[in-house]
Amino acid sequence: MTEHIEIPTRMLVHALIREDATVDAQELYAVANTLGMSDQQVRLCIKRLVADGRFTHQGRGRKAQLHATADTMRTLAPNADFVRHAFRQDAGLAPWDGVWHLAAFAVPESARTVRDSLRETLVHLGGAALQGGLYVCANAWEPYVEEAAHRLGAHGALTLLTTTDLRRGDAREPAALASLLWPLTEVADRYHRLSRLTRPRLARLTDATALSPSALLTLAVELAAELTRAMEPDPLLPPELLPRPWPGTEARELIALSWAALHERDGGEARPALFRLYADITREAAERAAQTGRNAPRRG
Known part of the structure; x- marks a missing residue:
């Protein structure tokens, strides 16, 4: 029996955003019901998302349509960038x-909310705290950090620098530093x-059963949810x-x-924006894997 995947309702709504920034309520309720969510659960989630300014709402019930706000759509692009970078790392x-x-x-x-938001953003972007107010990343994160600082009104308080000589205590070898600074065991478990x-x-x-x-x-949706869960805490450290x-x-x-396989099944028809982004990135990776003889999944 296939192991069940628990999907938060909010994550489902975000996953079903289409490229025109809309979510079709009929489709949302249908998928939610398939995943074991009640209509009331979906209605409450929609109400919270609208109240939080993440979506606007037109119509009622299953005939309604949700419109993602600009801030909500903006979050899709960086996620796609990170997924693309991860697959490039995998391919060397x-x-x-x-x-x-x-x-x-x-x-x-006095600006604690801004400070906390900037700290959370740096960790989300793959940063690790070295000491109070100082974070390190192994990737070139400057455009993302500056965009966040501008958005939060904290750009004047931000200092950016690079170094090839980083030490913590007696540790200076890069892989040893990485194991000290990031929770790699937790990331690996995910x-x-x-x-x-x-x-x-x-x-x-990939079998012959009709779906x-x-x-x-x-x-x-299940694959996107689990990929998101795995990658959210991943600093995307270089393979080295x-x-x-x-x-x-x-x-x-x-x-x-x-x-x-999903792309072959649905013939590339219109799908939610997140899936199209992921599909394009991962299909390229699958084609690279096939070309290098790595198309058979390893067991371990």
Whole structure:
């Protein structure tokens, strides 16, 4: 029996945003019901999202249409950038240049909300705290950090710098530093879970059994949810800084094969914007894997 995947209702709504920034309520309720969510659960989630300014709402019930706000749509692009970068790393196309990227800020207590938001953003972008107000990342994150600082009104309090000489105590070897600064065991466990949950869904997508459009969309939502869960805490460290073998590589390969199979099943018809972004990225990765003889998923 395929292991159940728990999907927050808010994540489902975000996953079903189409390229015109709309969510069709009929489709939303249908997929939600397939995933075991009640209509009341969906209605309450929509109400909260509208109240939070994430969506506007037209119509009633299953005939309604949600419109994602500009801020909501803006969050899709960076996520796609990170997924694309991860697959480039897996393919050996993004070698590390040995540069550490640092960001420091000094925001007063009177602007605690801004300070907390900037701190959360730096961690989300793959940063690790070195000490109060000083964060480090192994990737060139400056455009994302500056965009966030401008948006929060804290750009004047931000300092950016790079170095090739980073030490913590006696640790200075890059891989040793990475193991000290980031929770790599937790991240690896999430990728092991992603692989475990993806394999049976890939089997469903690649066998000869017919699948309805609703079933295909449900599988896509489940895969997107688990990929998001795995990648959210992942700092996307270069392979040179990670334990080998790194479970994220295999998990993303399985996801790439699943999305390639999904693309074949639905004929490339219109799908939510997030899926189209992920599908394009992972299909390219699957094609690279096939060309290099890595198209058969590894067991472990």
